[in-house]
Amino acid sequence: MGNWEPTFDAAGGNSRATEILRESAKLFAANGYDGTSMQDIAAAVGIKKASIYHFFADKAEIHRTIVVLSLTRLTELVQDRQRGLERAADRVEAFARAHAQHIAESAPFYFTAALGYNEIIDPAAKAKVQRMRDGYEEALRGIIRDGIQAGEFRELDVKLAARAIISCLNWMARWWRPDGADSAEKIASDYVKLIIRGFLPDPIE
Amino acid sequence: MGNWEPTFDAAGGNSRATEILRESAKLFAANGYDGTSMQDIAAAVGIKKASIYHFFADKAEIHRTIVVLSLTRLTELVQDRQRGLERAADRVEAFARAHAQHIAESAPFYFTAALGYNEIIDPAAKAKVQRMRDGYEEALRGIIRDGIQAGEFRELDVKLAARAIISCLNWMARWWRPDGADSAEKIASDYVKLIIRGFLPDPIE
Numbered sequence: 286m287g288n289w290e291p292t293f294d295a296a297g298g299n300s301r302a303t304e305i306l307r308e309s310a311k312l313f314a315a316n317g318y319d320g321t322s323m324q325d326i327a328a329a330v331g332i333k334k335a336s337i338y339h340f341f342a343d344k345a346e347i348h349r350t351i352v353v354l355s356l357t358r359l360t361e362l363v364q365d366r367q368r369g370l371e372r373a374a375d376r377v378e379a380f381a382r383a384h385a386q387h388i389a390e391s392a393p394f395y396f397t398a399a400l401g402y403n404e405i406i407d408p409a410a411k412a413k414v415q416r417m418r419d420g421y422e423e424a425l426r427g428i429i430r431d432g433i434q435a436g437e438f439r440e441l442d443v444k445l446a447a448r449a450i451i452s453c454l455n456w457m458a459r460w461w462r463p464d465g466a467d468s469a470e471k472i473a474s475d476y477v478k479l480i481i482r483g484f485l486p487d488p489i490e
Numbered sequence: 491m492g493n494w495e496p497t498f499d500a501a502g503g504n505s506r507a508t509e510i511l512r513e514s515a516k517l518f519a520a521n522g523y524d525g526t527s528m529q530d531i532a533a534a535v536g537i538k539k540a541s542i543y544h545f546f547a548d549k550a551e552i553h554r555t556i557v558v559l560s561l562t563r564l565t566e567l568v569q570d571r572q573r574g575l576e577r578a579a580d581r582v583e584a585f586a587r588a589h590a591q592h593i594a595e596s597a598p599f600y601f602t603a604a605l606g607y608n609e610i611i612d613p614a615a616k617a618k619v620q621r622m623r624d625g626y627e628e629a630l631r632g633i634i635r636d637g638i639q640a641g642e643f644r645e646l647d648v649k650l651a652a653r654a655i656i657s658c659l660n661w662m663a664r665w666w667r668p669d670g671a672d673s674a675e676k677i678a679s680d681y682v683k684l685i686i687r688g689f690l691p692d693p694i695e
Contacts (some may be wrong), residue, residue: 480654482688
């Protein structure tokens with residue numbers, strides 16, 4: 286984990302509920318949704334299985350709560366870190382660094398959200414998560430469109446460009462580890478600097 | 491599936507073994523490793539569960555066979571499609587198109603391999619798969635290094651550049667579907683064209 290502590294409003298910031306989420310995220314990230322049982326979660330928290338049901342209806346609710354919390358935090362960070370920036374290139378980098386900050390501060394939440402959203406069955410939760418993910422990708426597209434309009438970037442396929450950056454960031458969930466050589470933010474920033482060169486207008490044109 | 495039919499040498503090209511692999515790959519891709527039972531596989535093939543054990547020791551063996559077959563095919567395609575190409579930019583594009591070809595021709599095998607290699611427990615199989623994956627990534631790095639040496643690409647972080655391209659290709663396993671608007675090859679080619687602009691020497695230099 287890192288410095289970020291998820292707050293679980295539905296439990297009124299109840300610390301036991303938060304602990305259940307935190308331990309569950311670690312288990313989901315390590316063993317997958319199917320590979321994690323309520324018994325595993327109870328054992329990790331050090332409580333009886335029945336006590337979990339005071340806070341969550343079932344494993345699916347714990348899982349989708351983690352995914353929503355992670356996406357909420359991601360969206361919040363991305364907005365915060367763009368504040369005050371003018372150039373589209375700086376804003377794209379801030380977007381990527383914010384994404385990386387969330388990976389670094391809470392890898393288990395991020396990994397659960399990045400790799401496990403397909404596991405969400407509940408239709409309302411699925412739709413909400415899809416909206417949040419779409420909104421997140423759309424935010425990056427908006428920055429790139431601003432860059433094109435300002436003449437900072439050339440005319441390009443905005444959807445493709447946003448997806449290339451998000452692919453790099455998301456794929457980090459498969460290989461980046463906190464004890465690796467480079468920080469998540471450093472890698473994210475390097476990716477953006479590399480890819481964004483392809484966004485620049487051709488000086489010959 | 492597509493046109494590619496995996497051959498399973500260990501079973502002497504036995505068609506029943508191939509069918510078990512094919513149906514298992516579909517199940518692993520759709521429901522994950524933990525979400526697939528030997529009973530599910532037997533039902534999909536239309537045989538008794540006991541019959542599977544004539545060909546495979548257990549579910550883990552079926553799974554790692556699929557991963558190895560997919561990586562073998564991927565490596566083969568990447569080599570084939572580079573043949574006769576000179577420019578590094580063309581070779582990088584051929585690499586990405588070959589990767590996309592494998593996604594398109596056999597999505598279930600590819601998805602099982604791209605998303606499920608962490609599930610491999612057997613140490614020898616794990617090491618083999620890791621070697622194949624490293625070799626695959628190293629092949630792309632080699633092309634990029636050739637491009638730098640030839641002056642076609644600027645001096646850049648080869649590891650980062652290769653990883654950016656592979657991230658885009660791998661992340662396609664999370665969202666690309668055969669019934670989508672663009673072919674896998676078209677998307678792969680577009681990614682490479684976008685990212686490779688960032689590899690070009692700065693004309694001002």
